[in-house]
Amino acid sequence: MNEIFEKINNILAEWDPIGVGVKIASDEYRGYIPKILHFIQNRQELINYLETMLVDDIGLSYDPHNREHFEDLQKVCDNLMQVYHDSKE
Numbered sequence: 001m002n003e004i005f006e007k008i009n010n011i012l013a014e015w016d017p018i019g020v021g022v023k024i025a026s027d028e029y030r031g032y033i034p035k036i037l038h039f040i041q042n043r044q045e046l047i048n049y050l051e052t053m054l055v056d057d058i059g060l061s062y063d064p065h066n067r068e069h070f071e072d073l074q075k076v077c078d079n080l081m082q083v084y085h086d087s088k089e
Helices: 002-015 022-028 030-039 043-058 067-088
Strands: none
Touching: 002 022, 002 030, 002 067, 030 043, 043 067
């Protein structure tokens, strides 16, 4: 579980939606990982959670109708799910 936690943290740090930089980002998003793990088996629920995380928890503007926003979020979601599924093999 610790390995998957670190891999998910790395994805979040690389994504860095706040833009704090990789060094700070490696600690910044750890608190979101338990909920990500809760939703990680259902793509739509994970996307919904990531949207909520961005808007409600972090306070960023996110528009699901903005192609760039949506594609960026989908990529993060896909990367998170891939890491999770790879860890189960």
